[in-house]
Amino acid sequence: MPDTRRITSADVARHAGVSRATVSYVLNATPGQSISPATRDRVLRAAAGLGYAPSAAARTLRTGRSDVVLCLLPDWPIGNEVGDLLGNLSTALAREGLTFVVHPGSRADRPIAEIWKAITPAAVLSFTDFSDAETEAMRAAGVALVVALLGRAGRHGRELEVPQQLVGRRQAEHLLATGHTRLGYAYPDDPRLQIFAEPRLAGVRAVVDRQPATPVGEGGAPEPAVVVRDGGAPGPEPLVEVVPLDVAPAAAAVERWRAAGVTGVCAYNDEVALAVLAGARALAMTGLAVIGVDDIPAARLAVPPLTTVTTDQRTLAAHLATTVVAAVSGRPAPILHTADLIRVVVRDSA
């Protein structure tokens, strides 16, 4: 078996008859270095011919940062949609030469520091907030960007906040448009989902109140503008009920809605919506409009088929990717165009 030593930049240099420094300059297209096209070509040719691939470890050691973007997953169950988002994000970042990896598993297992120290990432993404100390530690260790996609405090990030609110808005708008004035909100049972549920509920409230909850489009703007009532006549508050994924408690919630005159329910997601449907069925109650979120496969197969709201994960992922790339290369963050991001899929349930 032939000797399988790694091919290093020194090999390339030797073959091209230049120094390793030159090789580095050529391969990295280092700005401010003038290399003659001839040498340049020799180097490129040698590199290709030898099948040279730089050592990620050495590069990381030297520059203090790898080309990896790390995403920390929360410990609660992630659904298909998040999986989708991650896939798209991976694709989008790949286009920019960044490798996207995800770390599943709770923070409880290991201090998060151990995770990023093992990777030396260029950027770290998370759904929940980091403590200030953690953020500071990462920054100090050379991580270019630390983003909490959601969460309350986060002075950086919350890149998912607006889309989540929009989800709630679209739900409420659809129900209002179909003649329902008294709305209910089916809140998830699992407290860990609160971080997603709150902005969605806020979106619903915003529509019912005829008031924007939080400005759309933040980008790198220093301070999100303050909420302004626009003076429209506020409708009644949506009646919030926690709905576990079980028929009996769901039926109880439906009963309470009925008593309060609620005719349309925005559910946290399709699963919760399915529970509401099951609850209504158990009560033999018809005519309650329900709208979910995500359009999971089971939604179209439900009785009745579930009306729901979907997000264009591809666009969202592209935006997130651009944000990350911008931060890593020191450019300003882009703004998110939310126009067609969220769509209502109308079926029979609402």
Add this chain to the structure above:
Amino acid sequence: MPDTRRITSADVARHAGVSRATVSYVLNATPGQSISPATRDRVLRAAAGLGYAPSAAARTLRTGRSDVVLCLLPDWPIGNEVGDLLGNLSTALAREGLTFVVHPGSRADRPIAEIWKAITPAAVLSFTDFSDAETEAMRAAGVALVVALLGRAGRHGRELEVPQQLVGRRQAEHLLATGHTRLGYAYPDDPRLQIFAEPRLAGVRAVVDRQPATPVGEGGAPEPAVVVRDGGAPGPEPLVEVVPLDVAPAAAAVERWRAAGVTGVCAYNDEVALAVLAGARALAMTGLAVIGVDDIPAARLAVPPLTTVTTDQRTLAAHLATTVVAAVSGRPAPILHTADLIRVVVRDSA
């Protein structure tokens, strides 16, 4: 702001009044090196006091391998259960000092080589097969273990093969035990799921034929025991129908089953099972027994509530983790005890 330089082993050495070599020996508990308890203690104290954390990049550069285990996800949508498995795997590997990361996104985006080269992993896991060239390249680059969890060729791995077969077996056994003799199999529409579907279907066939399909338990054992027909009378082949996640085509499949006298259907997973249920409902057909896989939240909320089969992801993950750790440290692979791995959750649909 205080100078935030990294703390290196040299710093620890200086503070402890020893050489860097000694620090390394102490911190790695290098076998075959005797260091006096006194020195040892000084080093440990200094390291702790300074908050020393070794540079993963330098370590990787030197040893040629990081402490990261990389899992490549297929490009098809992964469900909650796989997410669950990954989470448990992460936890189990963390206990062994390994960092688990997942790369979502299709192989089409980027040659897979770019991904592992960016990480320099200790092990690479994948659901689908690698080409021999890929496997060889990784081996040569120092990856200790390359496992394809599923797939046909894989001379290494297929660690998930047996559990998947077992899933099918449990489904069929349940249906047979409840008096159904003529079975159908609801095959998924998406061809990418074939890799999971085939072993499951094989499990069903094995039960119907009264013959084990593939030996249980492979581990590092030299030769898996051979398949033995037990001479029972083989029942009729399960009638396989592809069932898309839509009511109309699902109804068509149900119709064909009815015509063939099928009374019990094993579905690829809960979603497919839900489609079968929806199809039967569309036909106003009652009495068709359906059993799914995964126990997704929608299963219990279905009409009728869906009987399904679940896997103990925790146990499975622990086994996978042990396998990885064994390979990385050169020990023999463990064997999987499949006794209570798969359970039937009985509800109304079967």
Add this chain to the structure above:
DNA sequence: CTGTTAGCGCATTCAA
């Protein structure tokens, strides 16, 4: 038995 010296692994980048 204890601990040290010295050089390696590989690419980046400053100063010449």
Add this chain to the structure above:
DNA sequence: TTGAATGCGCTAACAG
């Protein structure tokens, strides 16, 4: 364009 230093930890060879 290049030589040489740098980032950080590992480990074979060796001295006390």
